[in-house]
Amino acid sequence: EVQLVESGGGLVQPGRSLRLSCAASGFTFDDYAMHWVRQAPGKGLEWVSGVSWSGGDMGYADSVKGRFTISRENAKNSLYLQMNSLRVEDTALYYCARVKTVVVTHDAFDIWGQGTMVTVSS
Amino acid sequence: QSALTQPASVSGSPGQSITISCTGISNDVDHYNYVSWYQQHPGKAPKLMIYDIYNRPSGVSNRFSGSKSGNTASLTISGLQAEDEALYYCSSYTTARTQGFGGGTKVTVL
Numbered sequence: 001e002v003q004l005v006e007s008g009g010g011l012v013q014p015g016r017s018l019r020l021s022c023a024a025s026g027f028t029f030d031d032y033a034m035h036w037v038r039q040a041p042g043k044g045l046e047w048v049s050g051v052s053w054s055g056g057d058m059g060y061a062d063s064v065k066g067r068f069t070i071s072r073e074n075a076k077n078s079l080y081l082q083m084n085s086l087r088v089e090d091t092a093l094y095y096c097a098r099v100k101t102v103v104v105t106h107d108a109f110d111i112w113g114q115g116t117m118v119t120v121s122s
Numbered sequence: 123q124s125a126l127t128q129p130a131s132v133s134g135s136p137g138q139s140i141t142i143s144c145t146g147i148s149n150d151v152d153h154y155n156y157v158s159w160y161q162q163h164p165g166k167a168p169k170l171m172i173y174d175i176y177n178r179p180s181g182v183s184n185r186f187s188g189s190k191s192g193n194t195a196s197l198t199i200s201g202l203q204a205e206d207e208a209l210y211y212c213s214s215y216t217t218a219r220t221q222g223f224g225g226g227t228k229v230t231v232l
Contacts, residue, residue, distance in 0.1 A: 035221070037168075037223075044211060044223060044224070044225045044226040045160070045162075045168065045211050045213075045223040045226070046223060047213075047220060047221035047222065047223060050221065059219050059220060060220075061220060095167060095168075100170070100173060100179075106156065106215045106219065106221060107156070107173075108156070108158035108170055108173035108174070108213070109158070109160075109168070109170060109213075110170045110173075110179060112167040112168055112169075113167065114167055115167060
């Protein structure tokens with residue numbers, strides 16, 4: 001079964017850091033670009049960041065650029081999001097998502113995890 | 123970044139057809155054919171319903187169809203059913219090499 005499972009969320013104070021992980025299974029992980037999408041409570045979807053299948057090409061939303069870093073470890077079928085200098089407005093459910101087409105970096109997201117909640121509050 | 127505009131809500135009776143619009147700007151919907159649509163039920167992860175403007179993934183009902191004209195993409199749900207009640211989001215790739223989402227449209231089946 002194709003599956004993505006996020007972990008690493010929690011309650012953190014403003015200015016602190018958190019690292020999210022996404023474990024992939026059921027498909028050849030290193031064939032696909034991967035992305036993070038977040039959803040603040042009661043709000044819509046917001047693309048956060050994406051990384052190419054090789055890890056060599058990364059992109060970020062303006063709202064997180066310079067604070068968040070996406071990475072992947074293909075040998076471990078894992079995707080990560082290092083979040084530094086967290087702000088209250090980063091509070092959201094963070095989903096990892098797989099693109100639909102092998103090799104392509106930006107594409108529709110056909111597989112989503114269930115998300116991990118990040119709460120930034122003092 | 124992309125700022126895609128969707129109506130906040132659309133409603134229809136069972137069996138009817140409804141259409142959700144998604145209006146972009148020159149750097150997204152109008153520029154690319156990479157428009158996708160997602161369905162999200164409460165407490166659930168989004169589900170891909172349409173990709174590349176009008177293509178349906180395997181397993182998605184043919185009651186769902188997509189189109190695009192200029193800078194506006196549309197999702198049409200035909201033969202509306204109770205299970206279609208959900209939030210729907212459009213998304214587009216942008217010239218800034220980012221992915222934008224619309225604000226979401228709540229579909230209500232009357």
